[in-house]
Amino acid sequence: MALDSEKEITRLWRALQGAQGANRRTFYQMRRVAIECAGPDANPFDIGVKAWEVIGKDIGKSNLPRMNLLKGEEGLMMNVARAYQGLAETNGAVVKIEKGGSPNEIFITWERCPWPTSAKEAGASMKEDLAGCDRYLQTFLEEVNAFLDTNLKIETQKAIPSGDGICLRRLYKPEEK
Amino acid sequence: MGKLLFEWDYSSYPGAKKYPHLFKPIDIGTLTIPNRIKYAATEDNLNGKDGFVTDSGVAYLRDRAKGVVGGICTMQGVYMDKNRQGQGYVGQAAAWDDKFIPGLKRLADAIHEEKAVAGCQLMHCGRVGAVEAEYCQGPSLVPQRLRIFRPVQEMTKADIKQCLKEHIEATERLLKAGFDIVEISGIVGYLLSNFVSSYTNRRTDEYGGDIRGRMRFVVELIQEVKKVCGDVPVGIRLCSDELLDDVGGNTPEECMITYEMSEEAGVDYMSVTLGWQESIYPVISRDIPQGKWIHLAERAKQHITIPVCMAYRLFLPDLPDKAIGEGKLDMWEMCRPMIADPLLPKKVLEGTEDEVRPCVACNVCLARLFRDAPMTCYINPVCAHEWDEKYQIKPAEMKKNIMIVGAGPAGLECAWVAAERGHEVHVYDKRDELGGTIIEASKAPYGDDELYGQIRFSKVKAEKAGVEFHLGTEVTAELIEEEMPDSVVLATGPNYIKGTAPGFDRENVVSVLDVLNGTAQVGDNVVVWGNLKPGIGLALFLAKQGKKVTIVGKEKKLGKDINPSFLWRYVGYLKQNKVTAYTDCDIEEITDNGVIVLTYDGYRIPVKADTVVTSEREANTLLKDVVQKNSIELFVIGDALTPRNLSSAVHDGYRIGIRI
Numbered sequence A: 001m002a003l004d005s006e007k008e009i010t011r012l013w014r015a016l017q018g019a020q021g022a023n024r025r026t027f028y029q030m031r032r033v034a035i036e037c038a039g040p041d042a043n044p045f046d047i048g049v050k051a052w053e054v055i056g057k058d059i060g061k062s063n064l065p066r067m068n069l070l071k072g073e074e075g076l077m078m079n080v081a082r083a084y085q086g087l088a089e090t091n092g093a094v095v096k097i098e099k100g101g102s103p104n105e106i107f108i109t110w111e112r113c114p115w116p117t118s119a120k121e122a123g124a125s126m127k128e129d130l131a132g133c134d135r136y137l138q139t140f141l142e143e144v145n146a147f148l149d150t151n152l153k154i155e156t157q158k159a160i161p162s163g164d165g166i167c168l169r170r171l172y173k174p175e176e177k
Numbered sequence B: 001m002g003k004l005l006f007e008w009d010y011s012s013y014p015g016a017k018k019y020p021h022l023f024k025p026i027d028i029g030t031l032t033i034p035n036r037i038k039y040a041a042t043e044d045n046l047n048g049k050d051g052f053v054t055d056s057g058v059a060y061l062r063d064r065a066k067g068v069v070g071g072i073c074t075m076q077g078v079y080m081d082k083n084r085q086g087q088g089y090v091g092q093a094a095a096w097d098d099k100f101i102p103g104l105k106r107l108a109d110a111i112h113e114e115k116a117v118a119g120c121q122l123m124h125c126g127r128v129g130a131v132e133a134e135y136c137q138g139p140s141l142v143p144q145r146l147r148i149f150r151p152v153q154e155m156t157k158a159d160i161k162q163c164l165k166e167h168i169e170a171t172e173r174l175l176k177a178g179f180d181i182v183e184i185s186g187i188v189g190y191l192l193s194n195f196v197s198s199y200t201n202r203r204t205d206e207y208g209g210d211i212r213g214r215m216r217f218v219v220e221l222i223q224e225v226k227k228v229c230g231d232v233p234v235g236i237r238l239c240s241d242e243l244l245d246d247v248g249g250n251t252p253e254e255c256m257i258t259y260e261m262s263e264e265a266g267v268d269y270m271s272v273t274l275g276w277q278e279s280i281y282p283v284i285s286r287d288i289p290q291g292k293w294i295h296l297a298e299r300a301k302q303h304i305t306i307p308v309c310m311a312y313r314l315f316l317p318d319l320p321d322k323a324i325g326e327g328k329l330d331m332w333e334m335c336r337p338m339i340a341d342p343l344l345p346k347k348v349l350e351g352t353e354d355e356v357r358p359c360v361a362c363n364v365c366l367a368r369l370f371r372d373a374p375m376t377c378y379i380n381p382v383c384a385h386e387w388d389e390k391y392q393i394k395p396a397e398m399k400k401n402i403m404i405v406g407a408g409p410a411g412l413e414c415a416w417v418a419a420e421r422g423h424e425v426h427v428y429d430k431r432d433e434l435g436g437t438i439i440e441a442s443k444a445p446y447g448d449d450e451l452y453g454q455i456r457f458s459k460v461k462a463e464k465a466g467v468e469f470h471l472g473t474e475v476t477a478e479l480i481e482e483e484m485p486d487s488v489v490l491a492t493g494p495n496y497i498k499g500t501a502p503g504f505d506r507e508n509v510v511s512v513l514d515v516l517n518g519t520a521q522v523g524d525n526v527v528v529w530g531n532l533k534p535g536i537g538l539a540l541f542l543a544k545q546g547k548k549v550t551i552v553g554k555e556k557k558l559g560k561d562i563n564p565s566f567l568w569r570y571v572g573y574l575k576q577n578k579v580t581a582y583t584d585c586d587i588e589e590i591t592d593n594g595v596i597v598l599t600y601d602g603y604r605i606p607v608k609a610d611t612v613v614t615s616e617r618e619a620n621t622l623l624k625d626v627v628q629k630n631s632i633e634l635f636v637i638g639d640a641l642t643p644r645n646l647s648s649a650v651h652d653g654y655r656i657g658i659r660i
Helices: A005-038 A044-066 A072-090 A115-122 A126-148 B014-018 B055-067 B098-113 B157-176 B191-196 B216-229 B252-265 B294-303 B318-325 B336-340 B344-349 B364-370 B409-420 B448-464 B477-483 B512-516 B533-543 B564-576 B624-629 B646-659
Strands: A094-099 A105-112 A153-158 A167-172 B026-028 B031-033 B037-039 B072-078 B117-122 B136-138 B152-154 B181-186 B234-241 B269-274 B308-310 B331-334 B401-405 B424-429 B468-471 B487-490 B509-511 B525-529 B548-552 B580-582 B585-590 B594-599 B604-608 B611-614 B633-636
Touching (some): A005 A044, A005 A115, A044 A126, A072 A105, A072 A126, A115 A126, B014 B344, B055 B072, B072 B181, B136 B191, B157 B181, B234 B294, B294 B308, B401 B477, B409 B448, B477 B624, B525 B533
Parallel strands (some): B234 B269, B424 B468, B525 B548, B548 B580
Antiparallel strands (some): A105 A167
16 A cells, blocks of 8 residues: 555644643643642642642653753753653643753743743633743752752743733853852 | 681682682681671661561571571671651561561571671661662752652751661661671661762751761671670671762762771771662663773772671672782672572582572562562572472472473573472473574673673583583474473474564564564665663663664563663663654555554654564463473473563473472
């Protein structure tokens, strides 16, 4: 049987997008379950952010085998940035990495990200979407820092949920005083 | 000259002449050890889950004690805390209460009954411990690289004091049990190594800081244990290189400072080790050349004056004998070689080293321990069954004439065992040489040549047991009916099959055996059909020649027949050689340009190939009918029964050999 490559790639691409969508919907369905179980006094914002904290910690741990200091802390920063990029792209984002002006910083840009749209569809606030994403990235980094005795930080400078069009984050090593 | 516990005279043995350095005495503290051989402390998971010594544990160690012919035989490390945070293995022996002393005494007595020196070991597993507890202990809260371990709890100073106390009390119990030497374990990620390493010790109190601070706990421990031991020698196992440079571990120079400080603190010998469970570098797998690490023992000897022992890829006596003669090493330690053959040094001494069953460094023994299973050995079917009468070779009640079809690992193993039991054994093979498909398998790179050692071993055993070989003879129905043996063992190996998809009848589709033995031509782009060990070995063989190789296999997991403690090496080499692997897939069609890979969920991927090599196998039922039709007792073993691996072939062969 002749192989129609275009057809095969289209099928794969659609299946990938379907899985990405299901992944986001499942997150917000589980968030709703957690909110309902927590009762009327619980704050959905806190629950959403807590969920991202747990996810960040777990994914951070999973990534430890790929983290090392063989190329120093600059190399480690690039490892972390690439891990963020890979994880985001698997979920449907478009992410670029750029070295900063100093060797102690890297800029990561989310040019597209499907998560804010999913948050809107699920009725979650943009504030929660941003805080959840930040918490996820931070807890991931906390695991790496604890493992390698480093002090890397990440800060958000622009955010799609804030209406900036892109998410721009700075991964950096604070200067020692 | 120290105190000699047992008299040994090796002068009349051929091994003592061939390896003069291995069989000369050495002083360890106040003791004189008659030779330079030490069975290193090895966890076996053979104890009860409550830490009590069992019959199987005693029998296992007794055989190793017999093997060291007067040398040191060390029991596995004990955990010492009731909370079981120091316990790293479900079947680890315990010494946290006096109630364990009678069991420990059984081990010491068994070693003494074989006229060997009884060593014991204190082993708190630290950040890789707490296998039955919620949290493990460490000097600092540093997460492990591998997720299988428990979360770490940082030890307070009170915890450290308590831990010291538990070591001392356990030492007292071990001495009461009758052990002659006490060893402290500080290796591979266990508690002492956690304190010593800059990776895991980030304390700012007196137990942290620079290497001297990080060594404080070890030094205090040695001094306290020494006090309890008095004249009884105390040794330690420490890393000469942690191989943790990627996560900020100690430098080799710092490691040597730990050796110097241990000697100053009073230890009587040093066991040189390297690497942690969390290291990313291979240390003991068969892709590492024999003797690669001797330079580390040599370096240790430049820093300390006490005797230096070492294991780690020293499987044969010539390397340690030479190293001892050159002053690079003082004692030859062994774990895995004596798991594979407990009598290895005894055979060396007696001049029968060609009868040593060689370890293939597959690490299945370790893989089992990490999965809470009792130890077994890939190629020694008796390992961990030493206590079981049913596993021993005993004379046959009725002598039989046995025809074994196939001189591969299963057939040869069965042959020598059956022949030793008194049967008349004839081995037939259509090939002109012994070994079956191990001949081809041992041509794969990265140490797979060591697999052939099993054939050498069983050939010698078979020849000595009087097995008759009929090589270059294909067994037919007529031959069976002419010979009419009492029993037939079919050990013919598997059938190598071709797929049913269109294109498998093309000329560019060849067999794994033909490629490995050099009779098939292979192009630059190759698809290997089959993702088990034969396919992986073949893929690496071809990739090392610069070919672009793609593996396509039906199994969900690549190399599921390879044990996980070795699989990571193959996976690493596949990656290094840029081999692509499609798992849970099949070949849908072989075309003019290559193959179409069909995924389990129906996607189709074109892969360029000028040659397709098949490595898929199925059971071989040839001759079964004719044997049964003639009412001859029939056994089918090895890959002929169902395709598996070398281990299954050897175990099948042994088990039928002792029963037939």
